[in-house]
Amino acid sequence: MPIPGHSRKDALPMQDVESSAPSSVRTIDIINRKLNKRYRAEKRFKRLGLAAILSSLLFLALLFISIASQGYSAFVQTYILLDIHFSRDVFDVGNLAGADYNGLVRKSLQSLFPEVRGRQEKRMLNGLISSGASFQLQKMVMSDTSIIGSTRSVWVPADDDVDMLMKGRIDRSAPEAERRLKDVQLGWIDGLRGDHRLQKKFNMIFFTGGDSREPELAGILGATMGSMYTLIVTLLLSFPVGVASAIYLEEFAPRNKWIDLIEVNINNLAAVPSIVFGLLGLAVFLNFFGLPRSAPLVGGLVLTLMTLPTIIIASRVSIQSVPPSIREAALGVGASKMQTVFHHVMPLALPGMLTGTIIGMARALGESAPLLMIGMVAFIVDPPGGFLEPATVLPVQIYLWADSPERAFVERTSAAIIVLLAFLMVMNAAAVFLRSKFERRW
Amino acid sequence: MKKSIVVGLAAALCVSGGVGVEASARDYISIVGSSTVYPFATTVAEQFGKTTRFKTPKIESTGSGGGLKLFCSGIGTAHPDIANASRRIKKSEYEQCLENGVKEIVEVKIGYDGIVLANSKNAAQMDIERKDLFLALAKSVPDPKNEGKFIDNPYQTWKDVNPALPAVKIEVLGPPPTSGTRDAFVELVMDEGCAAFPSIEAVKSTDKDMHKSICRTIREDGAYIEAGENDNLIVQKLNVNPDAYGIFGFSFLDQNTDRIQGSKIEGKSPTFEEIAAGAYPVSRPLYFYVKKAHIGTIPGMEEYLAEFTSDKAWGEEGYLTDKGLIPMPDDERLRFTDDVKSLRPLALE
Numbered sequence: 043m044p045i046p047g048h049s050r051k052d053a054l055p056m057q058d059v060e061s062s063a064p065s066s067v068r069t070i071d072i073i074n075r076k077l078n079k080r081y082r083a084e085k086r087f088k089r090l091g092l093a094a095i096l097s098s099l100l101f102l103a104l105l106f107i108s109i110a111s112q113g114y115s116a117f118v119q120t121y122i123l124l125d126i127h128f129s130r131d132v133f134d135v136g137n138l139a140g141a142d143y144n145g146l147v148r149k150s151l152q153s154l155f156p157e158v159r160g161r162q163e164k165r166m167l168n169g170l171i172s173s174g175a176s177f178q179l180q181k182m183v184m185s186d187t188s189i190i191g192s193t194r195s196v197w198v199p200a201d202d203d204v205d206m207l208m209k210g211r212i213d214r215s216a217p218e219a220e221r222r223l224k225d226v227q228l229g230w231i232d233g234l235r236g237d238h239r240l241q242k243k244f245n246m247i248f249f250t251g252g253d254s255r256e257p258e259l260a261g262i263l264g265a266t267m268g269s270m271y272t273l274i275v276t277l278l279l280s281f282p283v284g285v286a287s288a289i290y291l292e293e294f295a296p297r298n299k300w301i302d303l304i305e306v307n308i309n310n311l312a313a314v315p316s317i318v319f320g321l322l323g324l325a326v327f328l329n330f331f332g333l334p335r336s337a338p339l340v341g342g343l344v345l346t347l348m349t350l351p352t353i354i355i356a357s358r359v360s361i362q363s364v365p366p367s368i369r370e371a372a373l374g375v376g377a378s379k380m381q382t383v384f385h386h387v388m389p390l391a392l393p394g395m396l397t398g399t400i401i402g403m404a405r406a407l408g409e410s411a412p413l414l415m416i417g418m419v420a421f422i423v424d425p426p427g428g429f430l431e432p433a434t435v436l437p438v439q440i441y442l443w444a445d446s447p448e449r450a451f452v453e454r455t456s457a458a459i460i461v462l463l464a465f466l467m468v469m470n471a472a473a474v475f476l477r478s479k480f481e482r483r484w
Numbered sequence: 485m486k487k488s489i490v491v492g493l494a495a496a497l498c499v500s501g502g503v504g505v506e507a508s509a510r511d512y513i514s515i516v517g518s519s520t521v522y523p524f525a526t527t528v529a530e531q532f533g534k535t536t537r538f539k540t541p542k543i544e545s546t547g548s549g550g551g552l553k554l555f556c557s558g559i560g561t562a563h564p565d566i567a568n569a570s571r572r573i574k575k576s577e578y579e580q581c582l583e584n585g586v587k588e589i590v591e592v593k594i595g596y597d598g599i600v601l602a603n604s605k606n607a608a609q610m611d612i613e614r615k616d617l618f619l620a621l622a623k624s625v626p627d628p629k630n631e632g633k634f635i636d637n638p639y640q641t642w643k644d645v646n647p648a649l650p651a652v653k654i655e656v657l658g659p660p661p662t663s664g665t666r667d668a669f670v671e672l673v674m675d676e677g678c679a680a681f682p683s684i685e686a687v688k689s690t691d692k693d694m695h696k697s698i699c700r701t702i703r704e705d706g707a708y709i710e711a712g713e714n715d716n717l718i719v720q721k722l723n724v725n726p727d728a729y730g731i732f733g734f735s736f737l738d739q740n741t742d743r744i745q746g747s748k749i750e751g752k753s754p755t756f757e758e759i760a761a762g763a764y765p766v767s768r769p770l771y772f773y774v775k776k777a778h779i780g781t782i783p784g785m786e787e788y789l790a791e792f793t794s795d796k797a798w799g800e801e802g803y804l805t806d807k808g809l810i811p812m813p814d815d816e817r818l819r820f821t822d823d824v825k826s827l828r829p830l831a832l833e
Binding site: 165173177212213216219220221222254255256332334335336417419420421422423424432442444445446447448449452 | 510512514516519522523525526527529530533534539540542543544545546562605714715716733735736738739740741742801803807808
């Protein structure tokens with residue numbers, strides 16, 4: 043039914059035209075009759091477009107808000123002030139590292155709460171302090187032995203449960219059996235708070251520490267260093283190789299089916315799922331070349347494969363956008379092909395190439411799937427010191443933390459996402475800046 | 485001009501890589517394996533790295549199967565030293581090991597992990613038997629009207645399964661088939677539940693494969709939702725949906741006792757005490773496997789083993805229990821401590 047109805051409507055003006063004298067119907071009348079409809083269609087389209095933008099902005103805002111609202115609290119951390127007496131008889135000059143630092147912490151807590159007796163209660167009291175406290179003291183003594191014998195007030199990190207309580211992420215009103223902190227512990231915490239011995243401070247450990255199983259000691263330095271080493275390898279390899287291939291394909295390559303084939307394959311590679319590059323890396327770099335597992339070098343090589351197509355395509359587009367007149371002028375005054383390309387085309391195309399490279403790097407920074415296959419999804423405490431040392435990267439660190447049972451890792455996961463997003467934003471902003479500052483339009 | 489620089493750079497990087505490999509007598513322990521053992525192994529590794537002069541071991545979370553495959557791929561610094569597993573090594577894997585020259589393996593059981601069925605605190609605690617869980621989650625179940633015939637799972641609510649259970653739609657969030665937790669759940673709950681039905685047992689004698697597929701196939705009509713490997717996600721989903729139940733490891737329940745509660749299974753609650761006493765029926769042992777040939781060549785192996793098997797780590801009040809590990813009974817623990825000390829190699833019959 044709708045089809046005949048539709049065609050009749052369309053046919054109406056035609057009949058009008060035929061039935062009346064040709065001179066009495068002017069084209070402008072036909073246009074005027076349809077004008078409103080056309081305006082409406084345009085408005086409708088504009089509104090649809092706007093709605094599309096707004097809804098995507100809304101989702102982006104939701105993402106940012108949820109991440110920021112969960113993650114902001116990880117930038118502060120609860121610390122407890124302890125008066126530590128570095129008693130001389132605890133330390134053996136030959137073996138400073140082996141002293142009982144945990145004992146120092148326990149003794150200091152004991153002096154704050156002398157009424158605590160019994161093994162179980164003491165255990166609960168010591169549970170308020172992070173196990174990292176003893177390592178902090180160890181570091182203090184190792185760097186300055188003169189504090190032995192004196193008493194110092196030291197802010198040590200609190201256990202993650204205390205931290206969660208202070209940040210309101212543990213419900214105090216829940217029945218005691220359902221809480222990780224018992225009533226007596228809440229009492230001690232309130233006591234410490236009353237004495238101003240419990241405070242939230244800027245969470246330096248988050249930026250200076252490697253990974254840890256204790257949320258209060260976990261930091262992103264290791265993952266950030268790993269990301270840096272990986273990206274350096276990726277940049278060093280993919281930028282020159284990518285730009286060289288783009289220049290060759292655009293300026294020197296003969297037009298034949300082999301070059302067409304290469305072009306098709308480069309475009310195909312850009313669309314290959316990244317995990318495939320991980321499998322390739324496992325087969326080629328690890329199994330064939332015998333490079334070490336979990337090394338940033340291998341990660342960088344795999345990510346190079348992944349970003350190369352992006353860089354080649356972007357570089358070719360920017361070379362294409364250099365007008366032929368530039369080349370012709372250069373050739374006209376006697377420059378060789380090589381000189382034309384490097385003295386005249388390259389400088390003009392470079393901003394576009396760099397933009398493509400930065401966008402490719404940003405993608406490589408956010409990638410975790412291919413690194414799974416080459417062993418970079420790993421628990422690594424010590425920040426890597428080179429290209430061959432085991433390392434992990436930021437997105438992998440986020441993945442590992444997101445999978446940890448401790449509740450304090452939830453906010454740390456979000457905080458790490460914030461840091462990663464900040465890096466990505468800086469990189470993308472740099473790309474936009476380069477483009478608007480140096481790109482020439484014709 | 486530029487290209488030669490490029491080629492030079494690439495070559496330099498490759499060469500430096502190659503040289504690095506030859507020079508790398510690995511000075512840290514490399515561990516691979518189960519994501520369930522990962523939180524415990526990492527805790528020990530961190531403690532070990534901080535209290536000894538050795539580097540902190542590197543621990544990859546690859547899953548039990550993937551880890552054992554890497555572990556069994558050969559001897560030498562390119563291959564991992566230790567594999568964590570949330571199940572015992574399979575015979576096929578052991579043979580793979582032998583084939584690749586990994587002759588002597590030390591097996592260490594580290595403790596137990598409970599698998600819990602949990603829901604939001606805002607709903608009532610459920611007390612369920614494994615045979616009812618089987619009926620609620622299996623793909624095909626015995627036809628109640630016709631013994632010996634199997635039909636697609638018709639049960640929509642828990643009450644349909646057993647009138648004593650709540651009249652709530654069956655909605656269970658659980659791990660995907662790639663997960664070790666899922667394997668253990670199938671083995672400890674579905675298989676056991678299966679055994680309660682004589683009509684299914686009858687199939688076993690005639691058609692073993694069919695028996696296996698009836699017992700081990702989980703329904704795919706939406707009542708069981710595969711929630712990915714991320715157990716935190718399941719906990720969050722339970723929080724907002726009081727009707728849903730989730731299946732995950734005990735440590736996630738332990739960390740979230742103010743939000744979720746574990747269902748009783750056969751009348752036993754999934755608490756630390758019940759699991760440790762062996763009363764709670766759904767618990768599985770966790771293991772790690774050590775390459776004996778690497779002890780002595782990789783620095784710190786013996787010390788790492790000593791740290792892991794010390795009472796302050798895996799003992800009843802050790803730091804691993806804070807992370808949710810259920811320790812072994814004293815005598816079992818002593819036995820494994822001795823095995824580790826004497827490095828007794830595993831012999832699978």
